[in-house]
Amino acid sequence: MIESTIKYTPFFLLGCVLIVSLVVGLLTRQHDKGGYGIQVHSIGHAKIGAAIASNWMSAASFLGIAGVFFLHGYFAFAYILGWTGGYVLLLVLMGSQIRRFGKYTAPDFVEARYDSSVARVFSAVIAVVISLIYCVAQYKGIGLIFAWMFGIEYTQALIFGILVTFAFLMVADAIKASRNQQMHYLILILSFIIPLMMIAKKLGYNWLVPQFSYGSALRDLPTQVSSDYLYPWTFGTPYEWIALCFTLMVGTAGLPHVLSRFYTAPNNRDARWGVVWGLFFIGLLYWSAPAFGAFARSWMTTSGMVLDPVEALALADIIVIKTAEWVGLNEILVSVLAIGGILAAISTITGLLVTGAGTISYDIYYRLINPNANERHLRLVAKGATLVLALLVLVIAVNPPGLIAQITAVAFALAGNTLFPVFLLGIWWDRANKYGAIAGMLVGSVITFAPILFGHLSPTLRAVLPPTSSALIGAPLVILTMIIVSRLTPPPPEHLRRFLVEKVHSP
Amino acid sequence: MPQTNGQDPLKREDLRINFFRPRPGFMRKEVTIIWITLAAWAIMTFGMPIHLAMIHSDPVRTLAEVPYIFGIPAYFWYSGQFLILWFIFLCFFFNVLIDWLNSSYRRRR
Numbered sequence: 001m002i003e004s005t006i007k008y009t010p011f012f013l014l015g016c017v018l019i020v021s022l023v024v025g026l027l028t029r030q031h032d033k034g035g036y037g038i039q040v041h042s043i044g045h046a047k048i049g050a051a052i053a054s055n056w057m058s059a060a061s062f063l064g065i066a067g068v069f070f071l072h073g074y075f076a077f078a079y080i081l082g083w084t085g086g087y088v089l090l091l092v093l094m095g096s097q098i099r100r101f102g103k104y105t106a107p108d109f110v111e112a113r114y115d116s117s118v119a120r121v122f123s124a125v126i127a128v129v130i131s132l133i134y135c136v137a138q139y140k141g142i143g144l145i146f147a148w149m150f151g152i153e154y155t156q157a158l159i160f161g162i163l164v165t166f167a168f169l170m171v172a173d174a175i176k177a178s179r180n181q182q183m184h185y186l187i188l189i190l191s192f193i194i195p196l197m198m199i200a201k202k203l204g205y206n207w208l209v210p211q212f213s214y215g216s217a218l219r220d221l222p223t224q225v226s227s228d229y230l231y232p233w234t235f236g237t238p239y240e241w242i243a244l245c246f247t248l249m250v251g252t253a254g255l256p257h258v259l260s261r262f263y264t265a266p267n268n269r270d271a272r273w274g275v276v277w278g279l280f281f282i283g284l285l286y287w288s289a290p291a292f293g294a295f296a297r298s299w300m301t302t303s304g305m306v307l308d309p310v311e312a313l314a315l316a317d318i319i320v321i322k323t324a325e326w327v328g329l330n331e332i333l334v335s336v337l338a339i340g341g342i343l344a345a346i347s348t349i350t351g352l353l354v355t356g357a358g359t360i361s362y363d364i365y366y367r368l369i370n371p372n373a374n375e376r377h378l379r380l381v382a383k384g385a386t387l388v389l390a391l392l393v394l395v396i397a398v399n400p401p402g403l404i405a406q407i408t409a410v411a412f413a414l415a416g417n418t419l420f421p422v423f424l425l426g427i428w429w430d431r432a433n434k435y436g437a438i439a440g441m442l443v444g445s446v447i448t449f450a451p452i453l454f455g456h457l458s459p460t461l462r463a464v465l466p467p468t469s470s471a472l473i474g475a476p477l478v479i480l481t482m483i484i485v486s487r488l489t490p491p492p493p494e495h496l497r498r499f500l501v502e503k504v505h506s507p
Numbered sequence: 508m509p510q511t512n513g514q515d516p517l518k519r520e521d522l523r524i525n526f527f528r529p530r531p532g533f534m535r536k537e538v539t540i541i542w543i544t545l546a547a548w549a550i551m552t553f554g555m556p557i558h559l560a561m562i563h564s565d566p567v568r569t570l571a572e573v574p575y576i577f578g579i580p581a582y583f584w585y586s587g588q589f590l591i592l593w594f595i596f597l598c599f600f601f602n603v604l605i606d607w608l609n610s611s612y613r614r615r616r
Binding site (some may be wrong): 074077080081084085087088089091092093096211212215216218219227228230231232233234238241242245246269272273275276279280283286287290428429430431494497498500501504505506507 | 520522523524525526530533534537541544545548552553556557559560566567569570576577578579580582583584586587588590591592594595597598599601602605606608609612613
């Protein structure tokens with residue numbers, strides 16, 4: 001769907017927002033430098049929560065969920081609940097224990113707990129692949145929005161979007177601007193909810209709480225539409241719903257970048273209470289997201305617009321912006337939505353590419369290939385790795401294999417099938433050893449990628465293990481593998497088990 | 508006289524950690540809290556789709572028989588609005604209990 005006009009308002013606004021965020025980042029950094037010694041002041045729990053939420057909100061949350069709700073109705077709640085309920089799992093099962101363990105990146109934890117550099121490299125490769133898949137979804141969002149903004153083709157828009165992201169990344173790196181997490185969250189949530197309220201107002205629904213008035217929009221759908229759309233299993237079986245929801249939950253608990261940011265809080269208790277606020281802030285977005293899909297459906301009914309399935313699928317991932325455009329919202333408000341989407345994607349990409357490159361240069365290159373590398377050398381490798389990762393992402397994102405939410409879900413499936421069991425057993429079972437961990441990560445990777453690579457050969461495989469939802473069966477299987485292999489091989493060294501007893505499982 | 512109460516210094520120290528057989532004291536209480544929260548998490552999340560799948564099999568009957576709130580099936584509100592609140596509440600509830608457990612053990616030491 002190519003529109004040939006260039007939209008200047010969003011382009012201009014985007015430039016302003018990127019510059020402002022760099023300036024604020026710069027000011028924040030100088031402020032931090034001035035405050036030697038008072039860095040351990042108590043940060044409010046709400047602030048920690050806003051940082052968790054801003055780190056979490058990607059194009060999948062900002063654009064993806066509304067698209068899935070627009071297409072698949074009730075099925076979208078599997079995404080919403082998976083991506084919120086996962087935090088309960090993380091907090092309850094592993095939060096305090098991993099914090100007491102004291103290693104906050106996946107490779108660090110794996111090497112320390114399993115006493116094996118081979119296991120470390122496995123987990124590092126998996127962490128990089130997770131980042132890669134995650135980035136593909138973000139780039140799809142950027143490509144779609146730039147295509148809409150400039151009225152150009154998707155592939156061109158994608159390349160242009162990558163250039164903009166890189167320019168931003170390099171400038172931010174050059175002036176060493178740090179991201180102000182709280183401001184970032186505030187911008188994202190306001191640029192999501194204010195346009196939504198205006199959409200509700202335009203359509204004549206209660207605009208104060210669009211999170212509830214979208215129910216009225218669904219109620220007003222004509223019967224021939226709603227009998228399909230409101231039925232929970234029109235777009236997926238109960239098994240698919242449950243498998244997807246479970247996969248996203250265990251994936252959240254195993255996702256490396258969630259885990260690392262989770263522990264930037266000053267102490268264990270602050271981190272735990274930060275999650276409560278974080279979940280509330282994430283909830284604000286997820287309570288609202290389905291409303292875009294519902295209002296889009298409502299508008300299509302009243303205006304008599306009919307989309308065939310292919311068109312609907314093409315529009316789903318920018319339905320947030322399209323809805324605003326359709327109902328005739330002010331151009332500035334439409335731009336605000338587009339920029340929110342781009343910001344969510346860019347911030348996620350920069351975070352993931354930087355940590356991904358760090359993992360490659362340190363965990364893989366330094367630890368495995370060249371232990372004599374010096375600091376300058378490593379920084380060079382990291383820069384090169386960023387470029388290679390970005391190119392790989394570009395190659396996959398040119399032909400995006402699914403909706404933004406679906407691509408992201410595959411990253412969660414991989415995390416849930418590999419890192420989640422390794423963390424879980426590493427903490428809750430002293431007998432889990434390196435052989436078990438390596439076998440588990442191997443089996444988990446096979447389970448994740450088998451349905452993607454061989455799904456077209458066997459419909460049964462695809463039905464039992466949908467690519468987005470393989471962890472409902474995968475995670476328990478990997479846990480079983482780890483238990484069997486660990487039992488057949490010698491137990492981990494005594495100092496590790498003593499550490500688990502005395503440090504990790506004591507108050 | 509042989510030792511019978513497990514205090515034999517030659518006997519290997521017990522370093523077992525197992526979620527299903529938690530060590531007495533702090534860990535046992537912690538695991539109990541985890542079990543309660545996890546049960547409340549799993550039943551409320553997966554109970555609704557299982558319930559919807561078991562009782563109703565065809566669209567017409569389902570949409571005729573489920574309760575409605577504000578004109579749309581109640582499961583929309585339940586999954587889309589209530590459960591997120593429930594997750595926030597669970598985290599709150601878990602934190603209160605863990606805070607209480609931690610402070611009671613720190614006082615004892």
